[in-house]
Amino acid sequence: MLTTLVTAALTIVATLLGAIVSGRFQERAAERQVRVTHGETIRRDRLEAVTALACAASDHRRALWMRGDAVLKGASADRIETLRGESHTTRSAVTRPLVALHVLIEDPNVRDAADRMITLTYAIRQAVPTAAAGTDRETAKQRLTEAREAAKVAHDDFVNTAARYLSLAMPTSTPHPAPEEPTR
Template sequence: MWSSLIAVAGTLLGGALTALLQLRRERAARDERRAEALRGALGELVAALGDHRRALWHRENLVLSGASTEAVEAARAETRATRSAVTSPLVSVSVLEPALAEPARRAALAAFALRDAPDHAELTARREAAITATDALIAAAGRAMAR
């Protein structure tokens, strides 16, 4: 009789251990998929911010330099496209890692702030601030992903 009880207890414990291990494997796989999605969204966001920053700097430089209306309008169309490309990865990063929502928002706003600079010196200062904000986002992402 004892051998039967030991066999049943062993079977139950074995089943519980198997379920626990399966649950841990599933959780680890889910965490890895989330981390991979975050890395992808973060890469897209940093690239989109860089593209927008460059396009907006070019447009504002044209305006400040007195370029033709056609050149400015062409640059304006480009900045609209690059700004639109920021939205999706910005939302993804903010949802996947809430701790990065604020640094990501600050980086986006800093890039958007290049608009309507009063002179070349201010345009350059705003560009540097946008680069610094993007660097801060990358540093925050490194810290968040290291935990």
């Protein structure tokens, strides 16, 4: 009888320990999955901030170029005013992704590249009044073109810097082996 009780007690203890260990493994697997999901979400948000900022800066650069070009070509006041309104809209569109980038990405290289891109994009506007002030059109067009080119280079630098950062921040995973082709 004692042997039966000892066997039953050991069976109960083993079952309980098995359940505890199994529960702990499941808990750890769930925690791991939450961490992976959180990491993927942060990475996706960072990529979205970088992409949105790069697109907004490109749109603003284009709007400023069109505005400056219209001034240089002596477009009507209504046309210049319309382009001015568009450039204000595109500048406003830069703010949100720039803030998101600064909140989501702490890397100083990415932040510096973003700030440089935005500064040089905004600097295009400084080339526009020189054309309106009666300077030589060719000189004014050259300044406008140089400002745009500097902003484009800064844009490419930002994209490359952000790509390097995001590729380093990307979680490493083991690639899934490709299924083998069936032999006929």
